[in-house]
Amino acid sequence: MSAAFAHFDLIPLETNDSCLISDIDVIKKRNDKYYIQSGRKYLHVFDEAGRYIQKIGNMGEGEGEYSILSDFDVDDENIYLLAFQKLYVYDLSGKFQKKIDLEDNVRTITCVKDGFLTFINSAQGEDVLGFMDRNGKMIRTALPKNEALLLVRKTPWLEWKPNTYFFQMAQSNDLYCFDIPQKDFDKKGFVADYDNVVSF
Secondary structure, eight states: TTTTOOOOOOOOOOOOTTTOOOEEEEEEEEEEEEEEEEETTTTHHHHHHHHEEEEEOOOSSSSSSSOOEEEEEOOEEEEEEEETEEEEETTTOOOOOEEEEOSSOEEEEEEEEEEEEEHHHHOTSEEEEEEEEEESSSEEEEEETTTGGGOOSSOOOOEEEEEEEEEOOOSSSSEEEETTTTEEEEEEEEEESOOOOOOO
């Protein structure tokens, strides 16, 4: 690891009856906290020292409960849990706020200004990348599914520069760029130099 990172810390996570973690699907650090999605069932929250804080939401059929957890993200105001064609919104204290029904079968979400970047489980020939507003309405889409067959893993959207996010296709030098102010996609190629990303 020392060859890849200038500095890293090992943080032991507190273990108790409330936070027994099996599989770890996703880890994100937001607002000085670690959010860990475990086994497509639970979202656990830890502080920077690894101390357990709380669990967000529950599986079930009641208010604020979901059947299976597909993905999540956190911004400065809310926590968003993605389930099958539904988005559950909680405040940062974990209090349930609302449920948003989605028209599309969204598999992943990334919070950006005014909405979410998504990966959509689409039919053959339909687009799989999308920009969805905060009410769950899909505004823009890109990348037909026949091209997306190169996607062999759950690939995240990555912030490259302010107002610019990239989605990298697996085993390829192709990037899909999303421009936040323009709210539109653009296909690009990239080279090794971080500052040299060119359209083609």
